[in-house]
Amino acid sequence: MNAVAADEDSQLTSDQVRAARALLQWDQKKLAEKSGVSLATIKRLEPVSGPIKANRVTIAALKRCLQEAGIEFIDENGGGVGVRLRSPKKL
Structure with missing residues (x-):
C-alpha cells in the first residue's frame, strides 16, 4: 500500500x-x-466524540481538504491523536 492510501485509511x-x-x-x-x-x-x-463514523469517501475528502490547507494529522503516540498547522514553506 502506498503512503497516500495508508494515510487516507x-x-x-x-x-x-x-x-x-x-x-x-x-x-x-x-x-x-x-x-x-x-x-x-x-x-x-x-x-460525536471519537473516530468519525462515515463512509471512506467522506473521511478521505475531509482529511485531504484539511491537509491541502496545511493541517498535519498526528497519530496516537502515547499522548493521543492531534493536529498541527504546518509551517509555511520558505521561498
Missing part, C-alpha cells in the same frame, strides 16, 4: 476536525465548501 476523529478548523479559522460552512462534504454531514459528525 488512518482514522479521523471529530476532535481532530474541530481542532483543524480552529487552526485554520474556518467555520463548518467553509469546510463544507472546500471539502465537498455537505454542511449537514459535518454538523452530524462533529459533535
Whole structure:
C-alpha cells in the first residue's frame, strides 16, 4: 500500500476536525465548501466524540481538504491523536 492510501485509511476523529478548523479559522460552512462534504454531514459528525463514523469517501475528502490547507494529522503516540498547522514553506 502506498503512503497516500495508508494515510487516507488512518482514522479521523471529530476532535481532530474541530481542532483543524480552529487552526485554520474556518467555520463548518467553509469546510463544507472546500471539502465537498455537505454542511449537514459535518454538523452530524462533529459533535460525536471519537473516530468519525462515515463512509471512506467522506473521511478521505475531509482529511485531504484539511491537509491541502496545511493541517498535519498526528497519530496516537502515547499522548493521543492531534493536529498541527504546518509551517509555511520558505521561498
